[in-house]
Amino acid sequence: MRPIIGITMGDAAGVGPEIVVSALRDPRIYELCRPLVIGDLKMLARAAKVRGWFPKLQTAVEPAEGDYVHGTIDCVDLDLLPEGLPYGQVSGIAGNAAFHYVEKAIRLAQERRIHAICTAPLNKAALQLGGHHYPGHTEILATLTGTEDYSMMLSAPKLKVIHLTTHVGLIRAIESITPERTYRVVKLAHDTLRRAGIERPSIAVCGINPHAGENGLFGNGEEEEKLVPGIERAQAEGIDATGPYPADTLFFRAVRGDFDIVVACYHDQGHGPIKVLGLEAGVNITVGLNGGIVRTSVDHGTAFDIAGKNLADDRSLKEAIRMAVELAPKDY
Template identity: 70%
Template sequence: MATTKPTIAITMGDPSGVGPEIIVKSLNDEKIYENCSPFVIGDLKILKRALEVTNINLELNSISNPEEGKYQAGTIDILDLNLVSEDLPWGQVSSEAGNAAFRYLEKAIGFANEQKIQGICTAPLNKEALHKAGHIYPGHTEILAELTGTKDFAMMLSAPGLRVIHVTTHIGLMDAINKINPERQYTVIKLAHDTLKKAGIQNPRIAVCGINPHAGENGLFGNGEEEEKIVPAIEKAQAEGIDVQGPLPADTLFFRAKRGDFDIVVAQYHDQGHGPIKVLGLEAGVNITVGLPTIRTSVDHGTAFDIAGKNIADELSLKEAIRMAIELAPDQLS
């Protein structure tokens, strides 16, 4: 059991997006400081601008390492990397902002590798801006995996009443089906089981989606993908005592999971898993990268350039992401 509050690094994400706004709105909540020691990695000038936009009055305390943080309600501790210009426009794709988003995350990972923090919570980045800056990654998850040297990882999404973990994510559907194999399937089932056990669920109930309609319906649909790519992994996990069922038809499985029949669903590809979570509400969804040496959570929405700088963005998803980081971080503490 943890005896101290976890230190959570909150990365600003793309500074042209809604990240700065939702960060200051979230850290305006005194309750967050009761359960963790949060600090922001980003640009001080952008955070000041976000305070002006949101009409929030908080002190900004510039730090150079996590040990210097005040971690007091009413103050935001900010590790200023000073990477973008003061007149960086809201809501526009730029290499300047894309590079900054990458560098914020890189800095957080450095602190995690040095065990100076117990979790990372990320505001959204923009993939086009990231690529313009020369950082060719599909998203946060792949950056985190490479910079931590992690081979086996997966994206988990959490919303009220539903958790989903993905076998494949940011690749085309045909490529996804080709990449699904029993080894990857088993890895994701095991990651789901181990992650939920760490979160306090002693015997997680796991359900695995089929690839084809009706999970193939005994060979009626598809070309035997379920039997070839999914069943061997389920049988291996079951032999180890893991409570896992499937492959099951995706069109009814998410309803059953939301009803409470299962603790987590294994989705085979991006839209199969993301759709049901986002129907439950973008504002309440949390993205969790599992398998990393540190906890990482994120909002389950994008940079929302169309509303950036307008004081419209809802901070609920970020507050949920911080809460989830706190919930999962204690195992990281000595």
């Protein structure tokens, strides 16, 4: 059975609806899964007009009852947006709708009516204007699933990165890293890659300071205090984790194939290398959610500047759908 992947439409003032429609124009997506859009049917119709493709659009009351055939888009239609929602503008209405699409997807996943969630981009400012005070998708998912121990993973061709911290300032990020957090993120990386078919993942932990501290020359011993005990605990459990390594060479080594995944200490340390490899191929994955919920996402934003202009690239969304299929539970 092809898994049902719930695809949230994202912020409709951005490129989300366009890339969803465009991705579902590819018949190979239907060979992999049963794609179920969670959003507003009228916004999908508008996006289809922009793309110049006119599939059959229909409401799926129950996920299992969708047709899931190429040329038809099945949608859980929440009908939250007005017909004339302008493109390219931060809107509390669109931000609120984007939140509710994710909320609905989480509920369907918790009820095991869909196998995984794949999200199109939302806009953080619009989300705040809509009354939902979260830094982004990851924190929404963690809160609504009651998950405290989670992490963001990014995947691109030849490189995977998982983060100890994400949407916090740099000083706070370093303060919040602990040996326990290091151990738990290393274990999340290990368990996630095992489920994806890598028998013994090789995990490299990035240093916090230049040259990973250079034996105390740089910083105040953060590597030895915050990272090394967590790495050693994972090693004691048989996990292939090593480091900390200097950031200025580690990502090159990982792309070369020395490691299966890199543990980054803070947001930009991990995001920068992934995005250099290409926004069109990047996938954002939330790992560790309660209930075994799998969530993947595009690794780009709402692109308000090109929304409604038929310029948006759907490749990241296609990769995110494929990754959702790969990581989805097989026991439904």
